[in-house]
Amino acid sequence: MFGVKHNECVGFESRWSVKKVYYEGNTQTPLYVSKDATTNPVASKEVEVQTDPPQALKNVHVDVDRLAGFLTKMYPKVKRELDDVITSRAFDNYNLQGEQVDVTMKLSQLIEIIPQDKSMEAANVAKLSSFSWNCSAKTIAVSLSYSHQSWCYDPGLILLYTFDREDKLPSQPTKKINCDSCVSQIQFHPSVASILAGITHSSAIFLWNVQNNEDETVLIKISRTDNLSCLNWMSLDYITMDIIFLVTAGLDGTITMWRFNTSYSCANVYNKYQIKAPFMTKSKNKQHKSKKKQNVVENVVGVTCFAFSKHLPDMFVVGTEGGLVVQCSTSNPTKLKGGTEIDPLYDPVYQYYQPHESSLVSIQFSKVKKDVFLTSGSDCQTRIYVIGQEEPARVIFDNNSINILYWVPNEKHLVFGYSAKGKLEVFNVITGKQLKLDDDDDDKQVEKTTNMGASCFLNPYKSNMVAVGLKKGVLELWTVPWSTFSKMKS
Secondary structure (H helix, E strand, O other): OOOOOOOOOOOOOOOOOOOOOOOOOOOOOOOOOOOOOOOOOOOOOOOOOOOOOHHHHHHOOOOHHHHHHHHHHHHHHHHHHHHOOOOOOOOOOOOOOOOOOOOOOEEEEEEEOOOOOHHHOOOOOOEEEEEEEOOOOOEEEEEEEOOOOOOOOOOEEEEEEEOOOOOOOOOOOOEEEEEOOOEEEEEEOOOOOOEEEEEEOOOEEEEEEOOOOOOOEEEEEEOOOOOEEEEEEEEOOOOOOOOEEEEEEEOOOEEEEEEEOOOOOOEEEEEEEEOEEEEEOOOOOHHHOOOOEEEEEEEEOOEEEEEEOOOOOOEEEEEEOOOOEEEEEOOOOEEOOOOOOOOOOEEOEEEEEOOOOOOEEEEEEOOOOOOEEEEEEOOOEEEEEEOOOOOOOEEEEOOOOOOOOEEOOOOOOEEEEEOOOOOEEEEEOOOOEEOOOOOOOOOOOOOHHHOOOOEEEEOOOOOOEEEEEEOOOEEEEEEOOHHHHHHOOO
16 A cells, blocks of 8 residues: 655745655455365265075085084084083073062972881891992982991892973882892992992992893902992083093092093093191290191091092092091002002092091082082081181081982072971071971971981972972982072071
8 A cells, every 4th residue: 555645834935845754554365276186085884784685595505514523523512511410510590580479498209219117127137238329310229228237148139210291200210220249329320321330338449330120230340349338420521521530439538530441341540649647846935837738648538529620620628537627639649559560559639627526427429610629427517628728618517317318400599408306408508507498397207217318419400399308218309499598698
């Protein structure tokens, strides 16, 4: 912009010509700038609908052989998991809605295996010594024996009962198996329904095939162990059940693992262990007594019961006549003197726990928690132990003459047993108290001596069915709604 400014003449001569003053200024308008910018249009895609005609699916190629191979491989594992209602967790927290559930225990059937004749009570009559379900859960075997002070001269007898179409056991056995001496304990094979193992008072191990019609005896093995006390089956892999051993124990403190061929007609010793009593080192100063086990003495203790863990197959616990509770391991045991090159002897002891005051009757691992097991003793105490903890986590004092307690299926806090009142009772191991059931009757008077030492076994397929064997020769079948007990308060 340009400007011209004129000033008037004051006090001096006027001159026509004046000097002009001007200045330049920039405008505040920015320069015009043009740019080309690309747009961002929405991308579009064409998607085919899933309404193809049925004939188009015929072109899909399916490898039938690979599919059949996959199903063949997976089906046994899925079936085993669904069928094993005792240890399986497939149906945990599964409850039927909208149905009324009966919460009472019912005695569904009672079978007098030995006729209950009062005139024969004074005589030396046979008693029920053991019984076992087979893996199909359709047949139960019962063994009978007599009371002995020394050698056995009485014949042994095993009775087999099979369910009919109405899920009832017949009053008469479907099969009888004779033995040369009394059978103290029997156990069915965990995966072969026809194989039954048993031990006798003459320290013999028998294997029977119950499907044979003429001669059921498959194998007779004379054990070097005196006074065989218990036996059970164990596997290194409880999923595939490929390698299975028969384990026997005796009152001489030995535990033997037997391995069989495919036909179970031959048995060889796989490993042999010996349990010894702990030795406490004593100091002259009573204030500095050591509580650690530093050595073992040479005297052995009789094994009355044992149990292998299904979570850690190389670990097992042992109960003895003197009340010892011993944790053992089949991995890297210590070799002992007294064995041979063909038949070596090992020391499997890993840890000692606080013992019972008298002989142990039963030891069982929890089916849910791998580091928990319970013991039942003749001192009327049931103890809950945790692996690695020397003292018991819980002690249940028996006031109703229950000397054997068992884990409730799929429950980690509940155990049950058969009381002298003639019924099943459930306990909470956390509180140590008994659950108050609807069918409790404290006024019921039952002769306590007849129900002492009752054994309970769950049906492998129907966990709500419990078989109770009384020493006097009576077999009871109970129907129990286990799923309702977890919601009850003790």
